[in-house]
Amino acid sequence: MIVNERVVSYINSLDRGNSDICNIIEKEAIEDQVPIIRKEMGNLLKVLLKLKQPKSILEVGTAVGYSSILMSENMPVDCKIVTIENYDKRIPIARNNIKRAGKEDCIQLIEGDAMEVLKELEGPFDFIFMDAAKGQYINYLPEVLRLMPHGGLLISDNILQEGELVESRYVVTRRDRTIHTRIREYVYELTHNDELVTSIVPIGDGITLSVKN
Template sequence: MIVDERTITYINSLEQGDSEILSVIAKEAAASFVPIIRKETASFLRTLVVMKQPKRILEVGTATGYSALFMSEGMPEGCTITTIEKYEKRIPIARENFKRAGKESVITLLEGDAADILKTLDAPYDFIFMDAAKGQYIHFLPEVLRLLPVGGVLVSDNVLQDGDIIESRFAVARRDRTIHARMREYLYTIKHMDCLQTAVVPIGDGVTVSVKIKE
């Protein structure tokens, strides 16, 4: 927990609530123990989409499609979303959710490993949301930066690992040490790249917002 529970509860109480279809999808995900973007993070993400008014959005990590649909409700007319998912059991669920929401024409789901798919995509995507395997962010970064134009926005979720990121690697469970080390490397890298201006925001499970300022 990064921010205390009472504060989060209050922040979430201010929300107007999800659309009907998003509420249903969120309940279904919870019943199936599929993690989706946290409410306060989702609100922050959609606000960034509204601010940026992107033409093309790329999402790395679809899950059941909740976050793609959430972004789609804030994106401008004519904008499209490309989202990548490799977990086979979630792909048909996401496709059905896009259909139920009537968004099949603006959301394209690509099946497979993002490490392979990113190399096949053509730039630019002026808004990119990273919400896949946390230990892979650092490996996805070169292709993500290739796809991101100057002025483009990169948002990365779950970067503070419920606060564990500040701990010594020896204080982290052995099974989590590789992810811990890679996320620390990712955070240091995007904070020190000349081509990016990055802020680390302690909301939800930690979010970074990066703007590409030069090639």
């Protein structure tokens, strides 16, 4: 945890909750040990959606559809979401959850490898949420930038990896060194790419907010 646990507990104690269907899906995901966004991340997404008022949203990494549904409840009525998922076992669950939430008209789930799907998309997407395989973020970035208009917002989740990102690669367990290196490369690119203005925010498991110039 990168933020004091007592601070997080206090922040979450003020949470007003979400819709019944989101609460149900969240409970099911936790029981099934499916990783979904944390409460504080969900609340930040709500604020960013209200500020940005996007016309189109792209999500890379659907999981069981929780964050897509949460975003759909807080976006403008004429906004659409395209979300990409490659894990066969989660795709039918996500589709069913989207149906349960009554969001089939505004959420389009595309099955397939994110890299291949991104190449086929035309965009533009003025609000992009990256929450997929962290080691692939750096590979997705060129296509993501292509799909973003000027002023578009890119949110990348799980950037600080429970604080491990700040450690030397030799301190990190051998099996995690590749992802550690790739996320560091990604964060460096976000913060040094002239096309972007980026802030690293230590909320949840760490996120980056990047706006395209």
